[in-house]
Amino acid sequence: MQRRKILVVLKGYPRLSETFIAQELLGLEKAGFDLTLISMRRPTDKKRHPVHDEIKARVIYLPEYLHEEPLRVLKGFLASFSKPGIKALWKRFLKDLWRDVSRNRFRRLGQAFVLGREWPENGAWLHAHFIHTPASVTEYASILTGVPWTCSAHAKDIWTSPDWDLHEKLGSARWTVTCTRSGYDHMRTLTPRKNAVHLSYHGLDLARFGHFDGGRSGRDGRDPANPVLLLSVGRAVEKKGYETLLKALALLPSHLNWRFEHIGGGDKLPRLQALARELGVADRVIWKGALAQDEVLEHYRRADIFALACRIASDGDRDGLPNVLVEASSQRLPCVSTSVSGIPELLVDGVNGMVVPPEDPAAFAAALAALIGDPARRMQLGDAAERRVREHFDHEASIEQLGQLFEEEWRTAS
Template identity: 70%
Template sequence: MQRRKIVVVLKGYPRLSETFIAQELLGLERAGFDLILVALRRPTDAKRHPVHDEIKAPVHYLPEYLHEEPLRVVRSLFAYLLRPGFWRALGSLAADIPRDFTRNRVRRFGQALVLAAELPEGAGWLHAHFAHTPASVTRYASLLRGLPWSCSAHAKDIWTSADWDLAGKLSSARWTVTCTKTGFDRLKKLANGNSSVHLSYHGLDLDRFGSFGEARKHNDGSAPDEPVIVLSVGRAVEKKGYDTLLEALALLPGDLAWRFEHIGGGEGLERFKALAQKLGLDGRVSWKGALAQQEVLEHYRCADIFALACRITANGDRDGLPNVLVEAASQRLACVSTDISGVPELLSPNETGLLVPTENPVALAEALELLIRDPVLRARLGDAAERRVRGNFDHMASIGQLKELFEREWRAAE
């Protein structure tokens, strides 16, 4: 069977916070697929992960805002105005506009026109990463070009999109995968039991995150010159719960020796720095900023505890199963997080990690103190977490599942 070129539509590329997408793209290339990457937004990160340089697929950028490249948009409009696909796509836009009367909806249609008009030769399949804006562009482009499409849904896109919007995309896509059981249950319900929704943990490239064989320190917080290192990796945004984590750290006993290190950028970084100062944590907190993957790996191996206080925000936004938790666990790092979304699918309480209720700095402080004081417990939880990751979260299982889906549906489409 001849393989079609897959056009992968992304919100932005490359992005430091989306290594799970990059490793999937590389895995698909290594499995023999011919990819073309199309991004709605140019990169904003100053650094790149090594995996981005290993991906061979060419990258194309659509106009982020239509008024910035009007000639591309007008040229694409005239190229499609008299084609049957234009009226199919316009009919879909007309049905969507009354329920989402926003500029963004029109922008996605304009981006889809440019995508359809400039689609590279030989492209035969469209695949969207994220079920919100990338899937909107992909769905319209699918109608314009008469091409099949599929979707990988993750977290924010599942929980902040309207039911009608998700349901329409699920019925239009040939298949959809998502990476947590909670997300799968929501999509399956909206799809009315449609068998085209699949659970697929994106997992971890275990070659890149090899086993950490060195013995960890047995510091227990009793010696000021041997502090226990608490690490967190994540963007400084509301759903990561860094205000709750900082409040929990401030509740720890004053005579306990610890340090907190944060890796990541994000619009809330200055606010969290100010909160740390207000809580009197200045001398114990290090803000590392965004780092490349190899540097992050070294921090996992030097830390004693990994903490992430995930929460559900007012608009429903939340993490699925944060990839950084899987990464930390792969390095035998004892993890503490909250009991929401897909986190319990990795961390079983007192077995592979510690779980606390969300929005509860007191409970989080108690869990952190327990781990700081007990290096034996840290070692037991870290060992068990690594075994779970290496037994259940190898990204090659996901690549195999995606390969089967693409090839099976290509046969059906033909």
């Protein structure tokens, strides 16, 4: 069967915080799919993961802000009048604008015009990563050109989008995949179409996160010269719950000796650093900033406990199933996290990790304290965590499922 060129629309590329997307792109390329990447933003991260250098797809950058490239946007606008779906697009856009009067809405229309004019050769399918703004550009481009589209929905994009917007997109896309049961169940309530949504855990490239057969430390928090090493990887944003985690660290019994390392960037880093000082734990906390994947892997292998206190943000944003929990688990590193979204789909409390309610520093501190003082328990949970990942979260399964969905569409159309 002849495979069609897929235009994959992304909010930004490459991004250090979206390794799961990069793994999927590389997996699709290895499976024989021809991709062109359409990025709505240029990269801002100073580093790249090795996986980004392995992806061969061409990248096209749309104008992030329309006023920055007015001639390009004007040419796209004028060219749109020769496209088959221009009347349908304006009808849809005005319907959306009536419910969402914003500059962002006009920006997505302008980006769709540019994409319609600068269409990559042989582009025969559109696929959006995230069902909020990337899907808006993708859907508008689909209406304009008549090229069908599909979508991968994840977390923030689902929970911060209004239901009317999700309903429209789920009715327009050929299908949508999502990576948590909670996201799947929510979207299923918003569409009458039986096969509009599919559950597909994006999983982990286990070849890149191979089995760690090195020894784990026997540190138990009693030796001030050899403290237990706590690790967290994540952006300093509200939904990651780092305020809760820092408060939990401040509640740990004074006789326990520990050190905490944080990997990741984010706008809230200065506020978190100030909070650590206020709580009196700053001298035990190391802020490492954003690191490449191979450096993160090394940190997983030398840490004793992984901690991520996910929560639901004030705007409804939340994690789906944070990939860092899957990564840490694959390295036999026991995780302490919260019962938000898809996390309990990976971690079963007391079986292969510790799961506590969100925004509860005392409960989080109790779980950390129990593991800090019990290296044997850490080893037991870590071994069980790795088994679960390798049995149920291999990204090859999700690549195969996604490939089958594409090929079934093309088989039907041929």
